Amino acid sequence: MLKSDWNFCKEKALQLLLKQESLSFPVEPQRLNTGLSIYFDSIQGYCHTVGLPVSIFCNVQMLQDGCTIFSKDHSFYLILYNEWDKSQYRRRFTLAHELGHILLSHCNDNANSEKLANQFASHLLLPRAALSYIKQRVPFPVLTQLVPFFGVSVTALHYAWKDASLSGLSSPYEIQLIQKIHSSLDTLISHLSEPIVSPD
Numbered sequence: 001m002l003k004s005d006w007n008f009c010k011e012k013a014l015q016l017l018l019k020q021e022s023l024s025f026p027v028e029p030q031r032l033n034t035g036l037s038i039y040f041d042s043i044q045g046y047c048h049t050v051g052l053p054v055s056i057f058c059n060v061q062m063l064q065d066g067c068t069i070f071s072k073d074h075s076f077y078l079i080l081y082n083e084w085d086k087s088q089y090r091r092r093f094t095l096a097h098e099l100g101h102i103l104l105s106h107c108n109d110n111a112n113s114e115k116l117a118n119q120f121a122s123h124l125l126l127p128r129a130a131l132s133y134i135k136q137r138v139p140f141p142v143l144t145q146l147v148p149f150f151g152v153s154v155t156a157l158h159y160a161w162k163d164a165s166l167s168g169l170s171s172p173y174e175i176q177l178i179q180k181i182h183s184s185l186d187t188l189i190s191h192l193s194e195p196i197v198s199p200d
Contacts, residue, residue, distance in 0.1 A: 009116055012103050013123035014173035023180055026151025027125050029095035030079075037076035038102065040095065042083035043067075066094040068101055077102050089153045096121035122160055125152050129174035131164035133185050134192075139166070141192045149188050 017023060020033055030040045043063065047054045057064050057080070066081040079098040081091055100106075100120030106113040134141065143157050150157060169175050178185075 005112075005116055006119055009100070009104065009119040010123045010128070011171070011173060012100075013120050014127065014129075014171070014177060016099075016103065016124065017127060018173060018176055018180065025149050025181075025184060026092065027096070029092065029099050029124070032099070034099070034103065036102065038079060038099070039076065040079050040081070043080045044083050046078070046080050065090065066098050068098045070102075087153075089147075089151060089156070092125065092151055093121050093153075093156065096124045099124070122156065126150055126157065126160035127174075127177055128160065128164045129169050129177050130181060130185060131161055132166065132169065132174075133178055133182070134189060135161070135164055135166055137189050138192045145192050146188075 016032060016034065017027070019035070041049075043057045043066075044054055046052075047057070054063065057067065063082050063084065065085065066079065069078040069080065070076070079095060079102075081094050081098075085091055085094075097117045097120070100117035101109075101113065104113075104116055104120060106117065134146070143161060144154060146157055147154060152160075169178060
């Protein structure tokens with residue numbers, strides 16, 4: 001994946017976050033104002049409504065995490081998720097991933113579009129500007145303390161934390177985002193503790 005693609009995903013996620021009248025964490029993709037006609041339902045609920053077997057959404061004998069159905073003219077979208085997946089973190093990431101496909105104007109699934117949608121989801125749920133802000137104030141927090149705030153898995157958080165810069169904010173969008181959410185971040189930071197390092 002080219003760095004320009006990565007930056008495009010990051011910018012799209014930041015623009016969507018900044019578009020919100022009010023922004024709270026964890027980010028709930030289905031509650032975001034996208035300016036588009038996007039609806040959400042479970043795969044199971046959709047299949048029940050339209051009389052289709054759930055098996056049509058299976059991939060190698062396993063039910064997909066999610067998918068998007070859209071009208072021919074792209075005037076509306078329906079994001080479907082697997083309600084049998086009980087992990088709220090995984091479901092949140094799936095919804096953000098599918099939102100990424102829409103906002104990045106993907107017309108078909110391939111390895112590259114899947115990577116880009118994952119990047120978008122990661123930047124939407126874990127804005128690097130927010131992580132950088134935290135990192136500058138608490139360089140070595142116990143990452144599990146951040147999980148409830150961002151509402152993602154420890155694995156996703158660990159990956160994004162490594163990606164976050166200590167050098168500060170690099171774009172006007174990031175600066176605007178921090179201005180919008182700094183009070184929430186400051187409250188979170190006040191409850192964080194550094195890990196206990198035992199002496200040698």
